[in-house]
Amino acid sequence: MKSTKTTFPITEVREQFPALARMYKDKPVAYFDGPGGSQVVRSAIEAISAYMERGGANLHGSFPSSWETEETISEARLAVADFLNVQAKEVAFGANMTTLTIAIANALGKNFKVGDEIVVTEMDHRANVDPWIMMAEDRGLTVRWVKVDTETKTLDLTNLDKLINDKTKIVAVGMASNAIGTIVDLQPFAERAKKVGALLVADAVHAAPHLPIDRDRLQIDILLCSAYKFFGPHIGIAAIKEEVFQQLEPYKLTTSPAYYPDKLETGTQNHEGIAGIRPAIEFFAGFGQGETRRARILSGMERIEVYENSLAHRLREGLSAIEGVTVTQAAANVPKTPTVAFQVQGIEPAEICKRLAEEHSIFAAAGHFYASTLGDVLGLNDSGGWVRAGLAPYSTEEEVERLIGAIKSL
Structure with missing residues (x-):
């Protein structure tokens, strides 16, 4: 991960996010809650509004608004294909990543039998844990856990060859911890999964706003993310390798399409939301150079x-220097997203967040953020979990200093 400071057009960036004009308690709001859902870029908001204003419609109609809806979905698939380096026909949309994962897990479970095994991790968001565990319970599968090294705040790969074995069918791993920011090296999981014939399922919800992703280079079979984490609408995204998608048999209506990717998209989709995906992805491309959209992304x-990590470095440094503040983080040489989780001695995280909002107009969140197993392993859930501060392209140095100063004042 790069952390060198660089010239960044922060004023130009902030002008693209209408929510940044919000005031609270007579102060401009500083949004540090991006890991739970980013603010939406203006171009995505306008695309959503334009779709609804000109007349939406369902698919397969013999009239313009239906054709336009199909074109909107096609454009969104092509944008996601460039974003994740996949084929457009491998991209399916849904209500959110959790809903998609439950549907995929249930579909895959039809092919498994008692004695088969799945592997999940103690670091992951429960959306990449519980759907697999529920399927395993229904089908009589064994669940194996990759543990967290509590000292290094990384996954312990010591017994990976035993955990992922000839009985393993699914290996579910998050690309980055949504709670503490640790970026996971997927290579050992991918290599071992391929060796035993297991499918690698990667949760990229937290990684997608911060890391360039190449699904096939990473040897991921099923990749999931959500547009609302990268400046778009509340839409879940699944990018499933074609050979896996072909064999997938989701639970669906008998009248629904039997072809992919549509067979995973049960019911009428959120067409206006899907209209906002392409502009959200093109926000990244707007800062890049290259002859193709993928290159610009x-x-x-x-x-x-580079910009986000420079801010994150300053935030970690500033918080760590405050007496009574403990930052939960991996070592400096471990790559991390610009997400900082911390506790303040003697003050509940929820109380801290309330005071940050009321006294400093800083919006940050508290809790375990659905990475509840990680909170249990680190012994932090009983004390309310963490305060989590996430940086985004629209974050500023002034906001970082405001947060550091606010925590000092506590």
């Missing part, structure tokens, strides 16, 4: 990554 994300 990659270089744009690299530029954003």
